[in-house]
Amino acid sequence: MSNCRRCGAPQALELKNGRVVCEFCATSSLPLAGSGLLEDIIDLGCEAQTDCPGCGTRLRSGLIEGQAVAWCSDCRGMLFADVAFAAAVRIRRAAFGEYGRAPRPLDPQALERRIACSRCRRPMQVHPYYGPGNVVVDSCYPCGLVWIDAGELVQIEQAPGRR
Numbered sequence: 001m002s003n004c005r006r007c008g009a010p011q012a013l014e015l016k017n018g019r020v021v022c023e024f025c026a027t028s029s030l031p032l033a034g035s036g037l038l039e040d041i042i043d044l045g046c047e048a049q050t051d052c053p054g055c056g057t058r059l060r061s062g063l064i065e066g067q068a069v070a071w072c073s074d075c076r077g078m079l080f081a082d083v084a085f086a087a088a089v090r091i092r093r094a095a096f097g098e099y100g101r102a103p104r105p106l107d108p109q110a111l112e113r114r115i116a117c118s119r120c121r122r123p124m125q126v127h128p129y130y131g132p133g134n135v136v137v138d139s140c141y142p143c144g145l146v147w148i149d150a151g152e153l154v155q156i157e158q159a160p161g162r163r
């Protein structure tokens with residue numbers, strides 16, 4: 001449990017669009033490293049050739065479970081090729097074990113955000129993820145890309161269901 005930087009209130013251990021939001025003063029912040037809420041990303045030490053669709057920061061090249069990812073060092077969102085995303089989900093769910101952590105309900109507000117594909121600049125399709133975890137993902141089907149916010153892979157990984 002951590003406390004809100006602004007008002008000091010204890011903060012819930014769950015994320016909203018990749019950020020911890022204070023219930024009392026609505027200040028939002030990234031979860032701390034080591035909180036277990038964020039994905040561990042191996043940084044490959046170079047920039048990716050695209051910008052973050054969420055915040056505009058130049059993405060960095062990285063690896064998650066051996067899968068290539070372009071990730072944002074600011075908002076910690078992640079851009080995957082769809083096959084790499086499916087592989088990362090499969091590997092993480094298999095490794096997590098059998099005890100699932102019930103995810104919070106899907107946040108309908110997350111379906112209202114619109115972001116543009118980093119590659120083709122067309123609007124991404126926002127939709128509930130078809131697997132477990134109650135997360136909302138953004139897909140560009142022509143480019144075969146998936147954007148997920150910070151912590152959503154952890155939420156998918158830990159949700160109950162078949163592994």
Ligand SMILES: [Zn+2]
Nearest residue numbers: 004007022025
């Ligand atoms: Zn607060």
Ligand SMILES: [Zn+2]
Nearest residue numbers: 052055072075
């Ligand atoms: Zn970002």
Ligand SMILES: [Zn+2]
Nearest residue numbers: 117120140143
């Ligand atoms: Zn695209």
